[in-house]
Amino acid sequence: MADTLDPTTLGDLLRVASAPDFARWQDQIKKTGGCAQPVHLTGWSLTRDKSTGQVLHTYSTQDEPGGRLRIACGNRRASRCQPCAYLYAGDAYRLVRAGLSGDDAMNIPAAVRERPRVFATLTAPSFGRVHNIPDTGSRCRCGTRHTVDDPALGTALDPETYDYTGAVLFNNHAGELWHRFINRLRRELAASAGLTQKAFKESARLSFNKVAEFQKRGAIHFHAVIRIDGPDGPDSPPPEWATLDLLTQAIREAREHSYTAVTVPAVENEPARTLCWGEKLDVRPIQAFDDGDDISEQKVAAYVAKYATKAAETTGALDRRVGELAELDQHRVPEHARRLIRACWDLDPLYPDRKLWAWAHMLGFRGHFLTKSRRYSSTFTERRQVRADYRAAEQRQALGLPEPDTTLVLADWQYAGHGHTPGESALAASIAEDIRINRETAREAMQDQRTNEGEY
Numbered sequence: 001m002a003d004t005l006d007p008t009t010l011g012d013l014l015r016v017a018s019a020p021d022f023a024r025w026q027d028q029i030k031k032t033g034g035c036a037q038p039v040h041l042t043g044w045s046l047t048r049d050k051s052t053g054q055v056l057h058t059y060s061t062q063d064e065p066g067g068r069l070r071i072a073c074g075n076r077r078a079s080r081c082q083p084c085a086y087l088y089a090g091d092a093y094r095l096v097r098a099g100l101s102g103d104d105a106m107n108i109p110a111a112v113r114e115r116p117r118v119f120a121t122l123t124a125p126s127f128g129r130v131h132n133i134p135d136t137g138s139r140c141r142c143g144t145r146h147t148v149d150d151p152a153l154g155t156a157l158d159p160e161t162y163d164y165t166g167a168v169l170f171n172n173h174a175g176e177l178w179h180r181f182i183n184r185l186r187r188e189l190a191a192s193a194g195l196t197q198k199a200f201k202e203s204a205r206l207s208f209n210k211v212a213e214f215q216k217r218g219a220i221h222f223h224a225v226i227r228i229d230g231p232d233g234p235d236s237p238p239p240e241w242a243t244l245d246l247l248t249q250a251i252r253e254a255r256e257h258s259y260t261a262v263t264v265p266a267v268e269n270e271p272a273r274t275l276c277w278g279e280k281l282d283v284r285p286i287q288a289f290d291d292g293d294d295i296s297e298q299k300v301a302a303y304v305a306k307y308a309t310k311a312a313e314t315t316g317a318l319d320r321r322v323g324e325l326a327e328l329d330q331h332r333v334p335e336h337a338r339r340l341i342r343a344c345w346d347l348d349p350l351y352p353d354r355k356l357w358a359w360a361h362m363l364g365f366r367g368h369f370l371t372k373s374r375r376y377s378s379t380f381t382e383r384r385q386v387r388a389d390y391r392a393a394e395q396r397q398a399l400g401l402p403e404p405d406t407t408l409v410l411a412d413w414q415y416a417g418h419g420h421t422p423g424e425s426a427l428a429a430s431i432a433e434d435i436r437i438n439r440e441t442a443r444e445a446m447q448d449q450r451t452n453e454g455e456y
Contacts, residue, residue, distance in 0.1 A: 034432025154216025
């Protein structure tokens with residue numbers, strides 16, 4: 001590692017590694033999973049026995065390296081913090097998988113496997129011709145056979161005629177388009193079953209989990225797991241009329257219905273626009289196992305988890321808010337992404353309520369990347385609480401403290417910064433890599449054990 005570091009970083013690394021409290025610093029970073037941007041806290045905590053008032057344990061950051069406690073940033077973006085994004089992706093995978101195959105720890109019955117369920121992809125419309133790899137394997141319209149990693153893919157063939165305004169406005173209203181689509185889907189299902197909206201709610205519930213993905217052209221589209229349950233969610237079976245074919249057809253009709261469109265009013269020199277989903281719609285049944293052309297529960301969960309940690313930076317945009325247009329030159333943002341960001345800048349004063357400039361780094365998109373209906377499965381908050389409870393129990397055992405219902409904890413914490421120095425960053429990256437290798441080794445060993453057990 002030392003051979004690849006610049007002199008400044010190497011000097012700082014040696015300073016950190018030679019410090020008398022390096023072992024404790026290293027222990028802190030290991031507990032964060034090798035977090036690339038840890039949050040620094042200062043403060044103290046005190047644990048008392050509720051009945052006697054006896055002080056059972058005290059802690060202060062005064063004895064920590066630099067007088068600070070470092071905790072994981074929890075950022076979901078892989079471009080910002082790979083270790084925390086890995087944890088987020090793991091939670092996303094389990095939440096999606098639980099809604100497909102059940103999970104006793106989340107109180108989701110395995111009977112959800114028997115429900116009508118599909119994996120649907122709703123795309124953005126065309127805003128102009130872009131460089132692509134045709135499905136037929138022929139050349140792009142530009143006359144070139146692009147490779148899959150060609151940076152030209154997704155960029156406009158003619159930037160002067162490409163509708164950058166329409167692209168960012170679609171991204172900006174994508175959340176509303178989804179909300180309208182789901183509302184219309186419920187109505188289509190009710191109509192197909194010959195029910196009123198009230199009767200539909202009394203007999204069935206629509207559950208979903210969706211993730212947003214940026215296409216190479218910078219337009220957002222959604223991948224969604226959509227499932228029909230009984231009125232009480234996963235705990236109740238769906239009615240007899242709820243079939244896979246009915247769900248599939250209702251999705252197609254809901255996407256095409258005029259209700260799902262959003263109208264943007266005319267402002268100054270911008271005409272009124274009607275935003276709607278693109279013509280391309282993919283609806284595929286989800287199978288319990290991989291047995292052919294249909295997709296399996298595991299593939300769907302892995303696909304959603306993969307895109308849950310990505311955002312517009314996959315198109316060449318920035319992974320944080322843009323303060324000034326000059327930053328685009330500083331970070332060498334590609335021309336296509338630059339024009340989309342510039343469109344957000346130009347449109348922001350025309351549509352002040354849409355906050356386009358605040359979301360320019362997301363090419364106008366202002367929604368959550370991973371959302372779900374209330375009864376699809378568990379939540380990220382619950383998963384984080386499970387980990388927090390486990391770590392608290394582990395610490396109580398290590399310190400010999402009684403159960404939390406018999407103790408009172410007093411604490412005072414203050415934010416003191418975040419991140420690493422250059423040397424600390426290099427060391428943290430090394431720790432994160434060691435953790436990744438150990439994790440992969442353990443996974444391979446577990447897989448080998450399962451394979452061997454199956455042979456006997």
